[in-house]
Amino acid sequence: MPSNSPQVDLSEQLLTKCISKAQSRLELWSELIRSVGVQRMAEVGVYRGDFAAAVLRGCEGLTRYYMIDPWRHLSDWNKPANHDDSVLSEFLEEAKAKTDFAAGKRVILRGKTTEVIDQIADGELDFAYIDADHTLKGIAIDLIRVFPKVRAGGLLGGDDFTRSVWEHKTSFEPTLVFPFAVYFAEAVGATIYALPYSQFCLQKTDGGQFAFIDLTGQYDQVGLRDQFTPERVLALTVGERFPRLMRVVRRTRELVFR
């Protein structure tokens, strides 16, 4: 059943107002969710339930909150949060306990996005927050599968929109929420905003125009080449293996070029 939430246009002015009132990612999204009157939302990638608890507590207008997460070890996910089954099962219990106060609004969908997303009707959501598998594979699957669940005029946002793809050590897969989400926005004709705390947000509109509006001043270019040059990858790898040596090199450079 589609939501009957009010239609609010996402604008630079609205986002700037929300940013000015927020001291953290959780406050920023709570502010925005309240401002646009979100009633039905989904969080993809819930982990220990901190975001869900904060948003459910801070946004009384929410009527349904889908929590999507497999809470199990994934053999094809090379990221630090991929703990073993027993740890992730405990995190599910923790997420439940933290959101029990809103049990009547909460719908837990335990599984990967591809396994459970069709339990949500197309166009049902006012807002979807993507914070799951941040690799190229993960963000591509999540944006493509979650977008149809958002109603026209609804919002799609997410975490880990990091300027550098090397969010974690080079032994992990790179994080490609940025720039992939920008390419996705271009494909669907949406304006996408880069927000503080490595967040992004776009509004689903019919016949909209693509634009990338960076409200942080950090996203100078949307190409990838510079991040994968052999020199860059070598410097990162050496820095990870010999952190003290790299500190000395950095300090020497500062002294020489000061």
Ligand SMILES: C[S@@+](CC[C@H](N)C(=O)[O-])C[C@H]1O[C@@H](n2cnc3c(N)ncnc32)[C@H](O)[C@@H]1O
């Ligand atoms: C960074 S944590 C989420 C943090 C949470 N959103 C918060 O702010 O408190 C990432 C979560 O994504 C989940 N995840 C990984 N791959 C997934 C997939 N394919 N579908 C859904 N969730 C996935 C992991 O199990 C993990 O709990």
